[in-house]
Amino acid sequence: MTPSRAAFAAILAKDLRSELRTLQSLPAMALFSVTTFVIFRFGLDRTQLSGSLAAGVLWATLLFAAVLGINRLFVAEREEGGFDAIRLAPIDRSVLFTAKAAALVIYLLALELIAVPIFALFFLDSLAALGPLV
Amino acid sequence: MAATEPAIQLAGLRRNYGERTALDGVGLTLAAGESLVVLGPNGAGKTTLLRILATLLRPSGGEAMVLGSSLPGEAWKLRGRIGYLGHEPLLYRDLSGRENLRFHARLHGISGAPAEARIAALLAAAGMERRADERIAELSAGMRQRLAICRCVLHEPDLLLLDEPDSNLDTEGRELARGLIGPGGGQTRVVVTHDPERFLPEADQVLRLGIGEAAAVS
Numbered sequence: 001m002t003p004s005r006a007a008f009a010a011i012l013a014k015d016l017r018s019e020l021r022t023l024q025s026l027p028a029m030a031l032f033s034v035t036t037f038v039i040f041r042f043g044l045d046r047t048q049l050s051g052s053l054a055a056g057v058l059w060a061t062l063l064f065a066a067v068l069g070i071n072r073l074f075v076a077e078r079e080e081g082g083f084d085a086i087r088l089a090p091i092d093r094s095v096l097f098t099a100k101a102a103a104l105v106i107y108l109l110a111l112e113l114i115a116v117p118i119f120a121l122f123f124l125d126s127l128a129a130l131g132p133l134v
Numbered sequence: 135m136a137a138t139e140p141a142i143q144l145a146g147l148r149r150n151y152g153e154r155t156a157l158d159g160v161g162l163t164l165a166a167g168e169s170l171v172v173l174g175p176n177g178a179g180k181t182t183l184l185r186i187l188a189t190l191l192r193p194s195g196g197e198a199m200v201l202g203s204s205l206p207g208e209a210w211k212l213r214g215r216i217g218y219l220g221h222e223p224l225l226y227r228d229l230s231g232r233e234n235l236r237f238h239a240r241l242h243g244i245s246g247a248p249a250e251a252r253i254a255a256l257l258a259a260a261g262m263e264r265r266a267d268e269r270i271a272e273l274s275a276g277m278r279q280r281l282a283i284c285r286c287v288l289h290e291p292d293l294l295l296l297d298e299p300d301s302n303l304d305t306e307g308r309e310l311a312r313g314l315i316g317p318g319g320g321q322t323r324v325v326v327t328h329d330p331e332r333f334l335p336e337a338d339q340v341l342r343l344g345i346g347e348a349a350a351v352s
Contacts (some may be wrong), residue, residue: 003243010240018228021269081224084190085285089241090214 007091011099015073016106025072026110029065033115036061037122049123058119062108065115069107073100139202141166141293141322142187146196149182156182159196160349162341166292169323171333174343180326181221183343184295187324188218201293201322214242217291219299219315223282227271231262231281234270235288242289256284261310275302283314294323300332 019025040057041047049057077083077096086096120127142164149157157179164170172180185191187200189209198205203212218224225234232253239249257266260280270278279302286294294315300308317323317336327333334340342350 006243006245007241010237014226014229014233014237017233018226022228076226080226081220081222082226084218084220084222085224085238086241087190088188088213088216088218089238090243091241 007095015103143199148195150194168338171337172326178343217286219286232266297326
């Protein structure tokens with residue numbers, strides 16, 4: 001069996017390299033987040049949010065953006081035969097899911113660098129008001 | 135696997151897709167190092183048989199022993215010992231050929247200088263050195279097939295499962311492929327083909343699958 005750490009690193013590096021090269025997931029996630037903030041801003045008809053409502057808008061948006069990322073991470077494997085290739089290799093299959101989860105966490109961290117300041121711009125008085133939300 | 139044990143032993147192998155029977159009662163014994171050619175019309179179950187042998191599909195019934203391991207229960211023992219070349223090249227479109235081969239090498243526990251040497255040798259043997267750093271999406275179908283063949287033999291498997299290995303290859307590509315997956319390599323080979331004239335001369339056994347007919351081994 002290939003050591004799980006080596007297989008994990010190989011799958012994670014492959015996913016990150018592929019994303020850096022094509023930028024298929026992160027821009028879509030960022031665009032989705034900004035669009036959702038615009039919808040909330042007009043839908044709630046409020047320019048200021050605070051407390052649990054602000055936290056709810058932010059985290060629900062990030063959660064749904066994560067679904068886009070998950071979709072891209074797994075659809076690419078299915079369309080390009082990655083699942084078969086990984087099933088043929090002498091690795092623990094759970095490594096695939098842990099590597100995908102790690103890739104998603106990295107996508108989300110990158111997304112938050114973009115989406116959270118935009119959220120603050122739309123709904124908060126200052127960046128300091130983000131503190132209680134995150 | 136004991137020296138005298140067959141590489142592949144099938145008895146009454148069956149696979150259904152819902153109500154439809156794709157494989158019905160396939161039985162054969164193939165010794166280590168032998169070549170089996172599988173013939174039959176479209177929809178006869180050739181690819182299904184290959185995917186069962188590759189542990190990518192579970193049989194619905196019957197018995198299958200591959201390299202001394204019973205399928206599907208001991209499929210995990212076979213991983214890394216099978217080289218599978220299917221209809222899809224199993225290569226990532228956004229990575230280059232060399233990056234794809236590095237990725238597969240790492241999955242099979244080959245890394246560093248040995249991996250680079252093996253990849254370089256395979257790319258040279260497949261005539262792909264000059265195009266190895268281009269993205270798969272930018273390559274022709276024939277070049278993808280050459281790289282898929284490199285991927286298939288990268289980890290030096292004991293059993294090669296080849297589904298129409300010549301598809302998309304030009305004359306030069308076929309000759310180069312023969313050097314990589316031809317009968318001289320010493321591995322047990324199962325070749326699905328619609329080109330019997332090319333593969334029958336090197337076959338030790340032939341399995342003919344028909345739609346609604348019993349499988350015949352000769």
